[in-house]
Amino acid sequence: MAVLMLTLFLCLMTGSVFVVEGGDPTIFFTWNVTYDTISPLGVPQQGILINGEFPGPNINSTPITMLSSMSSTTSTNPSSSLASGGFGGLRVNSRLLIPVPYPDPADDYTLLVGDFFNKGHKSLKKILDSGRNLGRCDGVHLNGKVAKGDGKDEPLFTMEAGKTYKYRICNVGVKTAINVRFQNHQMKLVEMEGSHTMQNEYKSLDVHVGQCFAVLVKADQDPEDYYVVASTRFTRRQVTATGIIRYKNGKGPASSELPPPPVGWAWSLNQFRTFRWNLTASAARPNPQGSYKYGAINITRTIKLANTAGEVDGKLRYALNGVSHDNEFKTPLKLAEYFNIIAKKEFEYDTIPDNPPEKTETIQVKPIVLNITHRHFVEIIFENHETAIQSYHLSGYSFFAVAIETGTWSPEKRKNYNLLDAVSRHTIQVFPKSWAAILLTFDNCGMWNIRSEVWDRFYLGQQLYVSVLSPNLSTKDEYNIPEDAQLCGDVIGLPKPKPYT
Numbered sequence: 001m002a003v004l005m006l007t008l009f010l011c012l013m014t015g016s017v018f019v020v021e022g023g024d025p026t027i028f029f030t031w032n033v034t035y036d037t038i039s040p041l042g043v044p045q046q047g048i049l050i051n052g053e054f055p056g057p058n059i060n061s062t063p064i065t066m067l068s069s070m071s072s073t074t075s076t077n078p079s080s081s082l083a084s085g086g087f088g089g090l091r092v093n094s095r096l097l098i099p100v101p102y103p104d105p106a107d108d109y110t111l112l113v114g115d116f117f118n119k120g121h122k123s124l125k126k127i128l129d130s131g132r133n134l135g136r137c138d139g140v141h142l143n144g145k146v147a148k149g150d151g152k153d154e155p156l157f158t159m160e161a162g163k164t165y166k167y168r169i170c171n172v173g174v175k176t177a178i179n180v181r182f183q184n185h186q187m188k189l190v191e192m193e194g195s196h197t198m199q200n201e202y203k204s205l206d207v208h209v210g211q212c213f214a215v216l217v218k219a220d221q222d223p224e225d226y227y228v229v230a231s232t233r234f235t236r237r238q239v240t241a242t243g244i245i246r247y248k249n250g251k252g253p254a255s256s257e258l259p260p261p262p263v264g265w266a267w268s269l270n271q272f273r274t275f276r277w278n279l280t281a282s283a284a285r286p287n288p289q290g291s292y293k294y295g296a297i298n299i300t301r302t303i304k305l306a307n308t309a310g311e312v313d314g315k316l317r318y319a320l321n322g323v324s325h326d327n328e329f330k331t332p333l334k335l336a337e338y339f340n341i342i343a344k345k346e347f348e349y350d351t352i353p354d355n356p357p358e359k360t361e362t363i364q365v366k367p368i369v370l371n372i373t374h375r376h377f378v379e380i381i382f383e384n385h386e387t388a389i390q391s392y393h394l395s396g397y398s399f400f401a402v403a404i405e406t407g408t409w410s411p412e413k414r415k416n417y418n419l420l421d422a423v424s425r426h427t428i429q430v431f432p433k434s435w436a437a438i439l440l441t442f443d444n445c446g447m448w449n450i451r452s453e454v455w456d457r458f459y460l461g462q463q464l465y466v467s468v469l470s471p472n473l474s475t476k477d478e479y480n481i482p483e484d485a486q487l488c489g490d491v492i493g494l495p496k497p498k499p500y501t
Helices: 078-084 121-129 265-272 333-338 411-416 455-459
Strands: 002-007 016-019 026-038 045-050 056-061 065-072 087-092 108-116 139-142 157-159 164-171 178-182 187-192 204-207 212-218 225-232 240-247 301-312 315-320 369-371 377-384 390-394 399-406 427-430 434-441 446-452 463-468
Touching: 026 056, 045 056, 045 078, 045 121, 078 121, 078 455, 087 108, 087 164, 108 178, 108 225, 139 225, 139 240, 157 164, 164 187, 164 204, 187 204, 204 212, 204 265, 265 399, 333 446, 333 463, 377 390, 377 427, 390 434, 399 411, 399 427, 411 434, 427 434, 446 455
Parallel strands: 026 065, 056 087, 108 164, 157 240, 301 377, 369 463
Antiparallel strands: 002 087, 016 065, 026 045, 108 139, 164 212, 178 204, 178 225, 187 212, 225 240, 301 315, 377 434, 390 427, 390 446, 399 434, 446 463
């Protein structure tokens, strides 16, 4: 089973329809996206509701084609959708013919945790547009709620003694890593971002921004209330929130003695090193995960991305290899590429080098698009020269997180890579003054975003796009643009390119 986070990036016209094509069964969703008042930390503010719910409703499915009709009265952008509640759970379950390496749980719960700001999304956007970062969060929520601890809290989840429950835990916050733990209960890690893992047990888990885990929790304690606890990590001021887990027919309130969080990021680095791919389990396909021998594939290109911060025209910008991505372009990058108007300087390929400059005097602001050859096996190094922790996500792909180490990367560090059972996932953290290495085959044609999951960094330029083109112009590699797709920018009025066959 995959554990994914669904975040709505909304710039919608009323009645917009989004289609994902494929040969699988199709399910339909109608989402009414509106603004209303939400108060996750007790302070009322304008938030996004989906079908009247905050967080949004879970989507529970097997691998499918989705046709989603959305009617919207909102107009927001990705820097404000997370900060205003535009998120929900997306469950992708294994098909029945594919065995799951654990018994069916008594129930399947989604736990969305994250930091939150009381200023409201419009004020947060103004802060970013003025060239400042967002600073510290005001609190933490669990599924949009925080227990008051007054004995009147409704439970987030209910368990029955002796049974085992699955919790899908995702950090849907804006910028802060969260540690999650269950009072007096162990967690058995079973899944991570679409992969089955070796089933180690943990007292607490660091969930970095954008990451998702699935754990099994056995109700093996006295039947009463217990807290699930979420605390900020790597912040000067620790913020903790709780939610109630209630045993069926339980008696007694939850103890006020909360399990303590870990201290320091070395603990988190060591925890990362315990995560291992389950080589004998099957995930999306019937064949075992370990049948893909990624460690035996020759690397065809190495890209090292170093993050930096600086000022441009008196305003804060974040950059990769000395360039801060400019998201203010007239024509969306994929449209410009599809209609082949790149020669008009909509953007240029490979505007950053594969290795960061030794010294960055000034930060340039322009679109960053890396041109990567279809099916090439690529090594990407994220190098963090700053004192703030980083979290990166790659859209459209999973990758093998083969190493995280302190210091700077060099080719000799490859001898420390896990080339056997690194977890295939889509998000990775990079600790201060450290680096992380990922390996993947770019076999999914399209234009895909590599971004910081720390949203003030993303908004202020710490992101780029990867273009993977079909060499055969074939619909086996990439679908044609839909006939009814709305065009914008410089492609309005242009004839459609010759369709792929």
